[in-house]
Amino acid sequence: MKSKKKVVIIGGGISGLATAYRLRELGREAGNPPEIILVEATSRLGGVIESCSRDGFLLEGGPDSFISEKPAGYELSKRLGIVPEIIGTNHKFRRSFIYKKGRLVPVPEGFYLIAPSQIPAFLTTPLLDWRTKFRMGCEFFIPGRENQGDESVGSFVRRRFGETTLQEIAQPMIGGIYTADPEFLSLAATMPQFLDLERQYGSVIRGLITRKKLRSKNATQTASGPRYSLFLSFREGMESLTRAIVAQLPEVSFRMNAFATEVRASSGKWKVALQRGEVLEADAVCIALSAFQAVPLLLKAAPGISCDLGMIPYESVATVNLAYKRSEIPHSLNGFGFVVPAVTGRKIVACSFSSVKFAGRAPQEMVLLRVFAGGALHRQVYAMDDAMLDHTVKEELRHYLGIETPPLFSSIKRYPKTMPQYRVGHLGLMKSVQSKLAGFPGLYLAGNAYQGIGVPDCIKWAELTAESMGQFLTERERPEVS
Numbered sequence: 001m002k003s004k005k006k007v008v009i010i011g012g013g014i015s016g017l018a019t020a021y022r023l024r025e026l027g028r029e030a031g032n033p034p035e036i037i038l039v040e041a042t043s044r045l046g047g048v049i050e051s052c053s054r055d056g057f058l059l060e061g062g063p064d065s066f067i068s069e070k071p072a073g074y075e076l077s078k079r080l081g082i083v084p085e086i087i088g089t090n091h092k093f094r095r096s097f098i099y100k101k102g103r104l105v106p107v108p109e110g111f112y113l114i115a116p117s118q119i120p121a122f123l124t125t126p127l128l129d130w131r132t133k134f135r136m137g138c139e140f141f142i143p144g145r146e147n148q149g150d151e152s153v154g155s156f157v158r159r160r161f162g163e164t165t166l167q168e169i170a171q172p173m174i175g176g177i178y179t180a181d182p183e184f185l186s187l188a189a190t191m192p193q194f195l196d197l198e199r200q201y202g203s204v205i206r207g208l209i210t211r212k213k214l215r216s217k218n219a220t221q222t223a224s225g226p227r228y229s230l231f232l233s234f235r236e237g238m239e240s241l242t243r244a245i246v247a248q249l250p251e252v253s254f255r256m257n258a259f260a261t262e263v264r265a266s267s268g269k270w271k272v273a274l275q276r277g278e279v280l281e282a283d284a285v286c287i288a289l290s291a292f293q294a295v296p297l298l299l300k301a302a303p304g305i306s307c308d309l310g311m312i313p314y315e316s317v318a319t320v321n322l323a324y325k326r327s328e329i330p331h332s333l334n335g336f337g338f339v340v341p342a343v344t345g346r347k348i349v350a351c352s353f354s355s356v357k358f359a360g361r362a363p364q365e366m367v368l369l370r371v372f373a374g375g376a377l378h379r380q381v382y383a384m385d386d387a388m389l390d391h392t393v394k395e396e397l398r399h400y401l402g403i404e405t406p407p408l409f410s411s412i413k414r415y416p417k418t419m420p421q422y423r424v425g426h427l428g429l430m431k432s433v434q435s436k437l438a439g440f441p442g443l444y445l446a447g448n449a450y451q452g453i454g455v456p457d458c459i460k461w462a463e464l465t466a467e468s469m470g471q472f473l474t475e476r477e478r479p480e481v482s
């Protein structure tokens with residue numbers, strides 16, 4: 001009989017949980033599932049994914065949705081059997097607003113983060129003046145960049161579309177996703193699709209229009225199965241996903257309130273030291289944490305990797321959920337929410353009209369709003385104490401939506417250093433980490449610092465990591481690691 005291999009996964013967020021789930025799937029298929037221990041520093045699993053009910057409202061602290069364009073989230077839900085729990089966005093209001101000169105102006109139809117794909121909507125939008133539209137139109141004729149090295153999102157947008165598009169559209173649209181300063185954000189690591197469009201079609205706009213035509217042609221030829229909106233969630237909130245994973249991993253040993261302090265190699269095995277004194281032994285270890293949290297763990301065993309990981313900066317964000325009576329909000333709330341350009345000097349990054357976006361977030365005649373604050377361009381707002389932050393957010397909402405009355409309640413959640421900043425050169429750094437990891441067989445990294453920060457990105461990377469681990473455990477002759 002084959003002996004059971006042991007695996008320790010450090011971190012009980014979606015990255016650690018998806019790694020455990022995929023490892024268990026692979027182990028079952030191979031007929032020799034490894035013994036898995038998952039170590040989590042706190043008393044709950046799910047990491048930043050946390051949904052909670054209050055007075056009939058469903059509040060999301062961390063992510064409120066995942067995108068359907070990246071299939072890993074949906075595919076995992078399918079394997080977990082929770083597809084019936086998935087909900088799409090409210091199709092009546094599929095649009096968002098950008099704040100401009102005291103008003104919320106709709107993002108023109110077909111506008112994709114930095115560029116339009118529908119010319120009539122672009123030409124008629126009040127969001128842009130004629131000068132900016134003309135400058136954006138010139139994008140068709142701007143040659144691609146000769147230098148093939150990485151470039152910041154800021155530099156790319158400025159080069160192709162001009163300064164106003166960068167400050168008034170690209171920055172707020174991207175800011176809501178990465179909470180980053182576009183001047184430092186790597187284009188190749190975060191939005192390689194725009195680089196591809198420039199290279200393939202000589203123009204982002206031309207590329208978007210061409211691909212859109214191709215997609216609609218293919219869609220009419222192959223139309224079948226359910227159609228999903230771009231953003232998806234679950235009836236009972238995003239935590240349904242992590243809860244379902246945990247429920248289907250009865251054989252995994254979850255060590256709660258267990259803070260890992262060190263990972264080291266010893267006599268061909270890996271050892272994971274916990275703060276409370278225990279040392280766990282394993283054939284393979286996956287560190288599914290933020291990069292900076294992995295730094296101290298690897299300082300002695302793999303200082304080179306530790307040093308690389310320490311170069312990835314993180315930003316802090318806060319979300320504030322606010323519950324209102326519908327009658328107390330003068331704005332028609334006919335969209336999913338709005339983003340605010342940092343150049344306006346205002347205090348928040350974005351606001352979702354949560355109960356408009358997804359069903360079941362608020363009781364009848366009530367509204368749930370969720371404000372996103374902090375990040376690279378609003379550190380001073382994150383630094384406010386809770387009372388000040390709460391006051392600031394309410395004042396901001398009064399300005400944008402005309403709300404004069406206090407909410408039924410508001411709830412602040414803080415996520416310190418949770419948003420990795422993929423700076424220019426990030427892909428090079430990742431290559432360096434990967435090549436160094438090759439010198440440490442049995443050691444793996446998962447998390448949002450590596451191949452994308454969204455929930456589907458974390459799942460995809462976790463699953464690839466689990467597949468490498470599975471291969472290592474079952475098929476490879478494992479060399480000594482010490």
Ligand SMILES: Cc1cc2nc3c(=O)[nH]c(=O)nc-3n(C[C@H](O)[C@H](O)[C@H](O)COP(=O)(O)OP(=O)(O)OC[C@H]3O[C@@H](n4cnc5c(N)ncnc54)[C@H](O)[C@@H]3O)c2cc1C
Pocket residue numbers: 010011012013014015016039040041042044045046047048049061062063064065066067258259260261288289290293317318319415418419446447448453454455456458
């Ligand atoms: C406010 C917010 C909103 C977001 N919105 C979206 C969205 O709408 N859509 C989307 O796709 N993505 C969104 N994201 C991004 C996405 O949610 C995260 O990138 C992803 O959930 C990170 O998961 P993770 O498992 O890698 O990390 P985490 O969730 O941070 O999990 C890491 C876990 O490790 C534990 N831990 C830390 N140190 C140790 C240690 N030494 N020993 C043991 N355990 C340890 C932590 O307690 C935690 O449970 C959002 C993120 C935030 C913060």
